[in-house]
Amino acid sequence: MNLRRAESRWFWCFAGPALVGFGAFNLWPMLYSLGLSFCRYEVVAPPQFIGWQNYAYLFGHDPSFWPSVRVTLVFTAVQVPLALGAALALALLLHQPVRGRGFWRAVYFLPSILPQAVFAVVFSFIFQADGGLLNQGLALAGIQGAAWTTSPTWALPVLILVSLWGFGYPMVIFLGGLQNVPRELYEAAHMDGAGAWARFRHITLPLISPVIFFNGVMGVIGALKVFDLAYAFSLAQGQMTPGGPARATLFYGLNLYQQAFGYFHMGLASALAWLLFAFILLLTVINFRLSRRWVHYGD
Amino acid sequence: MHRRPPLATVCLYAVLGVGACVMLAPLAWMLLTSLKTYPEILRHPPAWLPADPQWGNYHRVLAGFAYYRFFLNSVFVAVMVIAGTVLTCCPAAYAFAYYDVRHKELIFGALLSTLMLPAQVTVIPLFKAFAAIHWVNTYLPLIVPAWLGGNVFGIFLLRQFFRTIPRSFIEAARLDGASEWAILWRLVVPMSRPAVLTVVVFTFLWSWNDLFNPLVYLQNEELVTLPVGLLYFIARAEQLTGGSIGQVPWHLVMTLATVMVAPVIVLFAVVQRRFVEGVAATGVKG
Numbered sequence: 001m002n003l004r005r006a007e008s009r010w011f012w013c014f015a016g017p018a019l020v021g022f023g024a025f026n027l028w029p030m031l032y033s034l035g036l037s038f039c040r041y042e043v044v045a046p047p048q049f050i051g052w053q054n055y056a057y058l059f060g061h062d063p064s065f066w067p068s069v070r071v072t073l074v075f076t077a078v079q080v081p082l083a084l085g086a087a088l089a090l091a092l093l094l095h096q097p098v099r100g101r102g103f104w105r106a107v108y109f110l111p112s113i114l115p116q117a118v119f120a121v122v123f124s125f126i127f128q129a130d131g132g133l134l135n136q137g138l139a140l141a142g143i144q145g146a147a148w149t150t151s152p153t154w155a156l157p158v159l160i161l162v163s164l165w166g167f168g169y170p171m172v173i174f175l176g177g178l179q180n181v182p183r184e185l186y187e188a189a190h191m192d193g194a195g196a197w198a199r200f201r202h203i204t205l206p207l208i209s210p211v212i213f214f215n216g217v218m219g220v221i222g223a224l225k226v227f228d229l230a231y232a233f234s235l236a237q238g239q240m241t242p243g244g245p246a247r248a249t250l251f252y253g254l255n256l257y258q259q260a261f262g263y264f265h266m267g268l269a270s271a272l273a274w275l276l277f278a279f280i281l282l283l284t285v286i287n288f289r290l291s292r293r294w295v296h297y298g299d
Numbered sequence: 300m301h302r303r304p305p306l307a308t309v310c311l312y313a314v315l316g317v318g319a320c321v322m323l324a325p326l327a328w329m330l331l332t333s334l335k336t337y338p339e340i341l342r343h344p345p346a347w348l349p350a351d352p353q354w355g356n357y358h359r360v361l362a363g364f365a366y367y368r369f370f371l372n373s374v375f376v377a378v379m380v381i382a383g384t385v386l387t388c389c390p391a392a393y394a395f396a397y398y399d400v401r402h403k404e405l406i407f408g409a410l411l412s413t414l415m416l417p418a419q420v421t422v423i424p425l426f427k428a429f430a431a432i433h434w435v436n437t438y439l440p441l442i443v444p445a446w447l448g449g450n451v452f453g454i455f456l457l458r459q460f461f462r463t464i465p466r467s468f469i470e471a472a473r474l475d476g477a478s479e480w481a482i483l484w485r486l487v488v489p490m491s492r493p494a495v496l497t498v499v500v501f502t503f504l505w506s507w508n509d510l511f512n513p514l515v516y517l518q519n520e521e522l523v524t525l526p527v528g529l530l531y532f533i534a535r536a537e538q539l540t541g542g543s544i545g546q547v548p549w550h551l552v553m554t555l556a557t558v559m560v561a562p563v564i565v566l567f568a569v570v571q572r573r574f575v576e577g578v579a580a581t582g583v584k585g
Contacts, residue, residue: 007398010479014394017387018410018448025444026413029421029428036423090318093311096303106571107319111326113574114563115508117526118556121533122329125549133328136345165322169578176579225417228510228526235530238547256419261515266423273420280415 030277036270043264054271065272067247068255071156075251076223079160083167084215090167091174092204105175109168116166120232123162124149149237152248159249163229170215177211178204209295217287221280227253252276326560333357333553340550356554360532364539366555368521369528376441376513376524377506383446384453384502385495391448392457393483397469407458413451418511426515440516441509445502453498456580460494461487497577500570507563525559 012019037054039047058065090108094101111119126133127148135145148154181204189199205212230251234242242258243250256276260269303311332340334352361367395407429440448454464487472482488495510526517523520531532539532555536548567574 004399008400011394011398011400011403014390014398014479014483015406015448017446018391018451018454019406021387021444021447021449022410022413024447025425025449026416026421029424030416032424032427033420093315096311098311098315102571104315104319105575106567108322109575109578110564110567111322113504113508113567114326114560115510115526117508117510117529118329118560119325121529121552121556122325125332125553126325126328131341131343131345133345136343140344165325168322172575172578221415221417225419227419228508231514232510232526232530236533238534253417253419257511257515260423260426266427270423273423276417277420280417284415 033270033273036267037274039267039270041267041270043266047267050267054268055275057268058271058275062268064243064247064250064255064258068243068250068252071248071250072224072226072252074156075160075163075226076220079163079223080216080219082160083164084170084212084219086164087167087169087171087215088174088212091171091178092200094171094175095178105172109172112166112168116163116228117232119162119165120159120229121236123158124233124236127158149233150245152246155233155245155248159229159233162233163226170219173211173215174208177208181207206296210297213287213291213295217284220283224276224280225253226251227257230254231257329553329556329560332550333557335550337548337550353550356551357558360551360554361558364532366528366532366558369523369525370558372522372528373507373524376438377503379438379442380445380506381499381502383442384448384450385499387446387448388450388453388457388498389488389495390483391454392461393479393487395454396458396461397466410451411455422511422515429516435516436518436522438517438522441506441512445506450498450502450505453502456498456577457491457494459580460491464490493573493576496570497573497580500566500573501577503566504563525555529555529559 036047038049038051040050040053041047094104094108098104127135129135129145129147129150132145132148134148138145146154148158185203185207186199189203194202230249231242231254233249234244234254237244239245241262243254252272253276256269256272259265259272331348333356334354335346335349336351336353339346339349361370395403425440426435429435434440434443468486468490469482472486477485508526509524510530513524513527517527523531529552533547533552536552537546
């Protein structure tokens with residue numbers, strides 16, 4: 001009994017700082033921002049309760065809310081499947097006996113750990129309408145390139161493309177998953193006359209379904225909170241308010257930042273924060289429900 | 300296993316090679332541009348290689364425009380964040396790995412759930428609180444969370460590793476009269492050096508690459524870290540370089556971008572395995 005008491009005392013000593021941090025930097029702000037979301041709070045005056053008005057304004061009148069939702073959902077719906085598809089394809093290639101595997105893995109992985117702000121800036125330069133590397137290359141082929149970064153049509157596709165340079169991260173996770181698939185299974189299936197596709201479909205896919213699920217969940221959350229890339233991209237274009245041209249790259253996180261720290265509509269921005277949180281929570285619950293049908297956790 | 304037909308082998312390496320070139324092309328173009336003169340970056344068609352590599356661009360950006368200061372700011376913040384992370388995540392991971400306390404798994408689950416919480420959700424109350432205690436415009440909002448176990452991923456990774464250490468080692472040390480604190484720092488942490496290094500590496504990355512938090516909390520220009528400094532530079536480039544409006548001196552912007560990227564690439568080259576294993580570890584237990 002004394003041992004147990006001592007153990008629990010040590011537990012609170014050792015885990016204490018992390019638990020205090022959890023309370024102070026996660027739990028408390030979460031609850032507090034729920035309260036703020038029902039207030040008018042524009043920094044100069046203390047928060048003032050206004051009921052559901054912030055939410056009503058967002059859904060009914062705010063000119064930037066729905067565009068930001070659209071941009072974010074389009075980005076998520078296009079970027080996540082592309083990135084995961086490329087990551088899985090590359091992981092399958094590298095899982096074969098390949099010479100210099102470590103080298104290839106390093107090359108594909110490296111861009112995913114570099115600052116997104118740098119990628120936004122470098123690609124702004126490459127995609128410049130006038131004198132950018134891409135358009136000069138196209139000109140050599142006799143094609144007149146578009147004004148990629150300043151066109152409302154192209155700006156979002158450009159950002160989707162740029163973000164694909166980060167697919168090395170899920171690729172490495174896939175590789176880890178593939179390594180855990182026992183070789184004997186393939187050999188047994190081969191003996192039974194299963195072709196390459198059948199082996200992929202009935203052995204590889206089910207056995208790596210947990211990593212597919214993990215990458216999917218993390219990919220979607222990552223896509224929903226895009227900020228650095230979009231903000232740096234806007235500033236590299238010299239835009240006065242980020243998210244342009246014509247709100248074409250106004251990501252949800254960018255809109256939230258702009259409401260909170262550009263216009264000091266902190267109450268409204270708190271409502272945005274809670275909607276994002278509720279959406280992620282909902283998505284996670286649905287994901288875990290659905291995952292029971294297709295994710296196989298072996299023991 | 301089975302032999303691959305030669306044609307498939309050629310295709311495999313062709314795909315890998317072309318893909319690798321595409322992945323590295325933006326970085327190569329960044330580096331090459333950083334060594335050019337202004338007239339060279341305006342040339343149609345582009346000059347691939349700088350006629351005379353302008354290493355002076357680096358001196359100009361770092362010393363001439365005092366950008367070494369932003370570099371040092373970034374280093375300072377990263378070092379403080381890493382120190383706090385190691386000092387508080389190791390004990391927390393030890394506690395969750397070895398002690399039996401009621402509702403331990405529930406507490407740990409709550410802690411882990413914050414990995415899904417975007418920074419944007421908590422930033423407004425935090426900004427309000429930090430402003431109230433006059434921490435805005437200091438490094439404290441960036442550093443203090445790390446000293447309170449802010450790196451939950453680190454706690455998770457360390458706990459996974461600590462658990463693989465046989466309990467008998469720890470029991471033996473306890474019988475020898477070692478204190479829990481000593482067991483943690485003299486036995487468990489040294490045995491877990493790869494995991495600790497992985498956590499250090501990832502903590503460095505997050506701190507070094509982060510744009511959002513410095514942007515929110517740092518307003519004085521002398522205080523900002525490199526990612527914010529890079530954007531400042533683009534916005535102010537005309538004033539700084541005396542060029543005309545709308546003409547961004549991209550060669551100098553790329554110089555700065557290279558300065559930002561270089562430490563990450565060097566670190567990656569030195570401890571590549573730590574990166575790869577750290578990432579793979581997140582997926583396996585996912």
